[in-house]
Amino acid sequence: MIIIEKHKRKIKLCSQILEVLHTYIQVKNTDAEAGGIVVGRENLGNSNIVLEYVTEPMKKDIRTRTKYQRKDSGHLDYYKKLYNENGGIYAYYGEWHTHPEDRPCYSLMDLVNWKNISKEDPKAVQYHIIAGRKYVVVWEMKKGCLIPDKICEVKWNEIIF
Numbered sequence: 671m672i673i674i675e676k677h678k679r680k681i682k683l684c685s686q687i688l689e690v691l692h693t694y695i696q697v698k699n700t701d702a703e704a705g706g707i708v709v710g711r712e713n714l715g716n717s718n719i720v721l722e723y724v725t726e727p728m729k730k731d732i733r734t735r736t737k738y739q740r741k742d743s744g745h746l747d748y749y750k751k752l753y754n755e756n757g758g759i760y761a762y763y764g765e766w767h768t769h770p771e772d773r774p775c776y777s778l779m780d781l782v783n784w785k786n787i788s789k790e791d792p793k794a795v796q797y798h799i800i801a802g803r804k805y806v807v808v809w810e811m812k813k814g815c816l817i818p819d820k821i822c823e824v825k826w827n828e829i830i831f
Contacts (some may be wrong), residue, residue, distance in 0.1 A: 671683060671684055671685045671689070671830075672763065672806075672822060672824055672829065674808065674821055674822045675707055676810070676821050678795075679717050679718055679719065680718040680719070680796065681718070681719045681721065681808075681821075682718065682719070682720045682721065682793050683721050683799075683808070684721060684722045685723050685817070685831050686722070686723070687708070687709075687721060687722070687723070687766075687799075688806070688829055688831060689789040690724050690726060690765060690830075691724070691735075691768070691799065691801040691802070691806060692826065692831075694726075694727070694754065694768050694801065695768060695801055695802075695803055695826070696735075696768050696769070696770040697803065698734070699735070699770075700739075701735070701770070702734055703733055703736065703737060703738035703767055703768050703769065703770070704726070704727045704733065704734055704738060704768050705727060705731070705738040705740060705765060705767030705768065705790075706724050706725030706726055706728075706745055706765070706766060707724065707725050707728065707745045707746075707748075707749060707762060707764070707765055707767055708721055708723075708724050708738070708763045708766055709721075709722065709724070709725075709749055709761070709762060709763060709764075710722050710760065710763045710801060711759045711760050712761070712762065713762065719763070719792065719797075720752055720816075721763055721797065722760075723748075723760075724766055725744070725745045725748050725749075725796065728742035728744045728745065729742060729744075730742035730743075730744075733812065735770060736770060737779070738767040738768070738791075739795060740752065740765065741824065747763055752793055752816035755823070759811075759816040761794075762796075763795075763796060763797050764784075764787075764796040764797040764811070765783070765784065765787065765796075765798050765799075766798070766799040766800070766801065767780075767795075767800060767801070768800070768801045768802070769800050769801070769802050770803070771802050771803065772802055772803045772804040772805065773796065773804060773805045773806050773807070773823070774800040774801065774802035774805065775800075775807070775811060776798070776800060776816075779800065780798070780800070782818060784796070784798050784809075784811055785811075785814060785816075788811050788814040789814065790812075792813060792814050793813060795811070795812050795813075796810070796811040797809070797810055797811075797821075798810075798811065798814075803826075804825060804826060805823055805824065805825055805826065805828075806822075806824055806826060806829070807820050807822065807823045808821050808822040808823075809821065810821060817827045821829075822828065824827060
């Protein structure tokens with residue numbers, strides 16, 4: 671698991687998320703990007719955030735070596751099911767995808783996508799994750815604006831699953 675401390679709050683990325691992301695790392699030159707959504711909950715007792723679930727690539731998603739586009743409605747169906755079955759405690763917290771590079775950085779396409787997504791809930795905070803071959807990196811969007819510095823960058827070989 672990864673615990674990030676930001677703005678007097680902790681953001682926990684659970685091991686099950688990291689395990690899923692790790693399975694899609696683009697090791698071979700023929701591996702396509704993968705991605706999905708990130709779902710979590712806020713701990714009302716202390717306002718910490720627990721990111722617990724991600725969706726995996728689905729049939730209608732677009733996947734190439736250097737591009738991932740979430741197109742399948744199954745991602746949102748998964749989120750709605752979690753939300754409804756758990757009394758509304760879960761929320762959408764962002765997107766994840768892979769990049770075919772060791773230390774990933776978001777592309778202009780990623781930034782445009784994240785900004786478009788943030789328009790749906792402009793007051794929300796979102797956490798977008800990119801899994802590279804050697805590092806996993808997290809960025810924060812707050813009120814539709816990207817916080818320029820990544821909030822977390824961890825080597826895969828330093829993560830205990």
